[in-house]
Amino acid sequence: MLMFSNNQKISVRQLKRLLVMDWIGKISLLLPRFIVQSSGKDLILSLILGVGITAVYTCIVCYLSRYITRSFGGYVELRLGRASAFALCLVYWSYMFVNLLYITRVFGAVTRQYMLPELSENIPCILMLLGGFYASMDPKERRGRIAEVLYPFVLIPLLILLVIASFGVQSEYFTYESANFNAVTMKQSFQVFTAFGGVSLILFEAPFIQKSGMRLRTTLKGLMITAIGIGAAILIGIGSFGDQGMKALRWPVVTLMSNVDIPGGFLQRFDILFLALLLMSFFVAASTGIFYLNLIFKEMFKQPEEKHYHLLMLILSIAGVLWCKNVEIAQQLFLTVNCYLLIPIMAVFTVIFAILEWEKRRRSK
Template sequence: MVNHKESITSYQASAIIANTTLGASMMILPRAMAQAAATPDGWIALLLMSGIYIVFIFANVLMMKKVPFSSYYDYTNEGLGKWIGALANLLIIIYFLGVASYEVRAMSEMVKFFLLQNTPVAVTMISFILVGLYLVVGGIGDFARLCPFFLIVTLIILFIAYGLSVQEFKLDNLRPVLGEGFSPVFKSFNASAISFVGIEMMLFMPVYMNTQKHTFAYGAIGFLIPAIIYIFTYILVVGAFTVKETATLTWPTIALFQSFDIQGIFIERIESFLLIVWLVQLYTSFVGYTFFAAMGVSKLTKLPKKVVLTLMGIVIYFAAVFPKDVDTVRDYLTYVNNLFFLLFGILPFLLFIIVFFKRRRKAA
């Protein structure tokens, strides 16, 4: 399914992680955090969760250096055996396809709400899936070369948009800090954790890296870019709308950029650029998850590439149309988050212990 002769640089790996992590989360993160915390302290939860994930990245890098592996799918087979390993790999594939279908549904909802109100959702979804699968066919090399460009454009647009949105920001909306203690912060941990889904990509890229010397660097940089964006996004949105209003907005980040006009230049509404950029982010996130899902299906079934992608496209489409509305889509993320912690929070440490002693026993 994949061309193992392809290689990617550390810079490209960081861009892949950053683009994959961003996805649709930035558009709904402030609402989810505001609903969970009910206080302005969600930024503290994001800051603490960022620190936890940096430790997670560091621990995984240490384990990968101590017990090297080329593919995470092969790693699970080595640690858990043929049958249990195949079941774990199947869960990983389901998780990847679940996230990919979420990106498709989030894209369709955004396009229908802001851009193409009269276009059937099915047409939008199918077009998005087909264009995404086209890039997957090209392999990780094409995807890796595209991600840095998309990321730079995204950062430039966000830098301009955030700079302009400062005029709506009111510091008093973020006060008092820890007015109700740490309890609201802990309540919003789960909402913040979902937003960082994407960091697990670092476990699947060693086989494609042209050097393994900078694993922690590319993982940490790729994670910190969206982490910083999320923190600034939450602070700006809540600072502009207050926590109570943010909790009621469907797309709070876009609402922020709709709340002010820019006079005297060729474009008066910056959210037009933001929507285009975020469609690109949804696309790159979709391609990343679909690519690594296809990699797993190929290893599991040995089916031809065209058959794998066709089946995956059908599964992703029906999984995307299954939720009834936007709120159901957000509930859907809860299951994805649970799988994330099981497969990439607990399983890597379990595999490390098992494989470490297995290899030690064989070497004895």
């Protein structure tokens, strides 16, 4: 039985489930598209390296979050001044806005291609944002409650799917050649790291998380669950379709689901059922996006908690999605703006602040 609190905080268990639900849908559909540049084994190597980099960065983020008691914007303002705090908050806000555009367009494209081909892509996009808007409103722990409920309905079918799909793997698709460690592998490792770049936003949510001492372990658990699930799906996809087949597919993970044959003829439309459950994780991701847009906006402009600011974030999100006409534009925007500009800025400042805090504590001993 689930027990929910009303203390404007989320538990570390809910934090883990929020992270997994936020990551697993987006990353499972994003990462396989990197395979067009390399072989499947190189992508797995990139995934391992990228997750390793993310784990180290997560340790840095969680270390810094221990010293944020009220707000990250206020923390930065005390150290760098009002103008610098505004600029850095604008970087985080822009990252989340572009991320929200991308996941919303992915949701619309997948829904139209596999479930409702006669429907305009904009309709599921707007419905997703409306659902995310509702889930992101006060109380702040509402997002945690929704993730708590949806988590087993997404993860358990995923596990069942992977087990059944593994029986269709063809060994001839796996060669004994070693993966190549080259410039492409390094680039893809960086892209994997940027796919998990949202871990930086824990700095803004730190004041709302219970049991702050367990923050690091919980976040790393969420990272490992996501990485193992996506890594297994990619491996099974390579074993089912081969490298060239994976490169030819637009959404290889979704195609893998549609090819699963349930023993005994039971649930022949399991692919649609699971796809619907997977897409539910996008509603959690949308709620996270709108929540952070509103939270960071208030820290940028020193605004109190007002519902009309929340509504403004929804309107801006819908306008952005309508401007970003398709998923190809959204993906290019995500790679160009988030991966190669905003996430490096966020990471550099996080590392600098963590080093300064460590040096400050060392000198005070």
